[in-house]
Amino acid sequence: MASFSFPITTTAFVLFLLSLTSNMFNNLAAKHGHKTSLHHHQNSHSSSIKSITNTRLQKAYIALQAWKRVIYSDPNNMTTNWIGPSVCNYTGIYCTPFPNDTKIQVVAGIDLNHADIAGFLPEELGLLNDLALLHLNSNRFCGILPLYLSNLTLLHELDLSNNRFVGPFPNLVLSLPSLKYLDLRFNEFEGPLPSQLFSKDLDAIFVNNNRLTSMIPSNLGSSTASVVVFANNYFGGCLPPSIANFANTLEELLLINTSLSGCLPPEVGFLYKLKVLDVSNNKLVGPIPYSIAGLAHLELLNLAHNMMNGIVPEGICVLPKLSNFTFSYNYFCEEQGICSNLTSKGIVYDDRRNCLPEKPLQRSKKECDPVAEHPIDSFALHCGT
Numbered sequence: 001m002a003s004f005s006f007p008i009t010t011t012a013f014v015l016f017l018l019s020l021t022s023n024m025f026n027n028l029a030a031k032h033g034h035k036t037s038l039h040h041h042q043n044s045h046s047s048s049i050k051s052i053t054n055t056r057l058q059k060a061y062i063a064l065q066a067w068k069r070v071i072y073s074d075p076n077n078m079t080t081n082w083i084g085p086s087v088c089n090y091t092g093i094y095c096t097p098f099p100n101d102t103k104i105q106v107v108a109g110i111d112l113n114h115a116d117i118a119g120f121l122p123e124e125l126g127l128l129n130d131l132a133l134l135h136l137n138s139n140r141f142c143g144i145l146p147l148y149l150s151n152l153t154l155l156h157e158l159d160l161s162n163n164r165f166v167g168p169f170p171n172l173v174l175s176l177p178s179l180k181y182l183d184l185r186f187n188e189f190e191g192p193l194p195s196q197l198f199s200k201d202l203d204a205i206f207v208n209n210n211r212l213t214s215m216i217p218s219n220l221g222s223s224t225a226s227v228v229v230f231a232n233n234y235f236g237g238c239l240p241p242s243i244a245n246f247a248n249t250l251e252e253l254l255l256i257n258t259s260l261s262g263c264l265p266p267e268v269g270f271l272y273k274l275k276v277l278d279v280s281n282n283k284l285v286g287p288i289p290y291s292i293a294g295l296a297h298l299e300l301l302n303l304a305h306n307m308m309n310g311i312v313p314e315g316i317c318v319l320p321k322l323s324n325f326t327f328s329y330n331y332f333c334e335e336q337g338i339c340s341n342l343t344s345k346g347i348v349y350d351d352r353r354n355c356l357p358e359k360p361l362q363r364s365k366k367e368c369d370p371v372a373e374h375p376i377d378s379f380a381l382h383c384g385t
């Protein structure tokens with residue numbers, strides 16, 4: 001799904017550029033013999049540490065060596081050169097000049113994406129106080145997150161996606177003051193999501209494909225996230241009306257296959273910045289809330305594979321930005337006005353397997369009649385009340 005990919009943030013990109021330039025300068029300096037220290041490769045750790053005059057890199061050295069000791073498989077030899085005092089030269093480690101003293105280098109980024117490494121994260125990672133980016137996407141890191149990660153007060157992006165982390169939601173991320181981008185998808189975190197997650201000043205939250213059980217607390221305050229992906233968890237229950245508290249920032253809400261039941265609350269229509277709303281593969285019943293017709297930026301609406309019924313309101317089909325409207329595998333019985341000819345509006349659509357009398361590939365009368373005779377009372381099922 002295209003909307004799962006999130007562009008690297010500006011800050012990250014700047015840091016990355018900084019790291020590239022500084023590494024280049026490092027290398028140039030080394031080539032021209034201007035490098036003051038870090039020349040000798042020593043065998044013992046203690047002499048390596050002593051040869052690092054910069055205490056921040058000394059701590060990074062201790063942290064990375066501790067990490068290397070709990071890496072059990074590294075098929076792409078990413079950490080093979082994690083030897084000796086030149087931590088800024090290690091594969092996947094990015095240094096930048098220390099803001100308060102640009103003469104010294106600090107470890108600001110770790111990027112081991114797609115390295116397929118198996119191992120743990122040791123407590124010593126808490127020594128990497130200057131880290132702004134930690135990208136460990138698509139490895140085989142397992143176990144729980146070490147509590148000392150809460151030491152990383154400058155951490156801006158944490159991407160632990162597609163690993164084997166377990167345990168309850170790692171609350172330590174809530175105490176990271178600089179965190180903006182949190183990606184925990186495709187792990188085995190279980191239990192409820194803490195309500196504080198949504199009051200943190202985050203831009204993007206990806207928690208899809210875990211074993212999380214409860215979603216949005218009803219007492220939720222305003223969230224600042226623009227992208228929230230909850231898909232493929234075991235949340236269950238209703239989408240609470242408090243979803244409206246995401247209104248000022250939320251652009252993409254993906255609740256695919258999260259065992260949602262009840263009606264879609266009218267409050268989803270308050271999310272006026274929404275571009276993508278995907279609630280497919282749930283157990284939603286009742287009508288499409290008419291408030292969705294107010295989502296002027298909506299581009300993709302996916303209601304497929306639920307048990308929704310009633311009419312497909314024209315107000316949605318005339319939304320100016322709508323380009324893809326999927327509502328197959330429900331029990332809708334009427335497409336109002338132009339909704340019956342979305343092709344004429346250039347909208348990609350899928351209305352199969354509903355109860356639409358004029359359309360091909362619909363459900364049988366036997367399947368449709370019971371729903372038509374007992375329409376869902378959306379007020380009786382209104383969530384959160």
Ligand SMILES: *[C@@H]1O[C@H](CO)[C@@H](O)[C@H](O)[C@H]1NC(C)=O
Nearest residue numbers: 074075076077078079080081
């Ligand atoms: C990693 O290093 C080992 C031992 O030197 C070598 O056999 C293997 O081919 C290397 N793997 C890759 C992907 O370079």
Ligand SMILES: *[C@@H]1O[C@H](CO)[C@@H](O)[C@H](O)[C@H]1NC(C)=O
Nearest residue numbers: 027030031035038039086089
């Ligand atoms: C870092 O690596 C470069 C090239 O691989 C090398 O020229 C340089 O000497 C190394 N720096 C240190 C401090 O070892």
Ligand SMILES: *[C@@H]1O[C@H](CO)[C@@H](O)[C@H](O)[C@H]1NC(C)=O
Nearest residue numbers: 098099100101129130153154
């Ligand atoms: C950098 O300097 C500022 C102002 O002198 C200080 O407040 C801050 O704590 C310093 N940062 C670090 C990481 O030392």
Ligand SMILES: *[C@@H]1O[C@H](CO)[C@@H](O)[C@H](O)[C@H]1NC(C)=O
Nearest residue numbers: 123124125126127129148151
């Ligand atoms: C946390 O950071 C402080 C400040 O640099 C450091 O002294 C301490 O050892 C760190 N703790 C751990 C467990 O990494």
Ligand SMILES: *[C@@H]1O[C@H](CO)[C@@H](O)[C@H](O)[C@H]1NC(C)=O
Nearest residue numbers: 210211232233234257258281
């Ligand atoms: C829905 O999510 C569950 C895990 O919560 C997963 O086992 C199942 O395969 C998913 N179904 C679809 C259609 O993706």
Ligand SMILES: *[C@@H]1O[C@H](CO)[C@@H](O)[C@H](O)[C@H]1NC(C)=O
Nearest residue numbers: 278300301302324325326348
């Ligand atoms: C339209 O959206 C559906 C559901 O999200 C998706 O499967 C399909 O690929 C999309 N079609 C186009 C042409 O983007």
Ligand SMILES: *[C@@H]1O[C@H](CO)[C@@H](O)[C@H](O)[C@H]1NC(C)=O
Nearest residue numbers: 340341342343344345346358
């Ligand atoms: C849908 O609209 C197009 C263009 O406006 C038209 O050519 C087509 O006949 C319409 N289809 C139906 C089924 O009304």
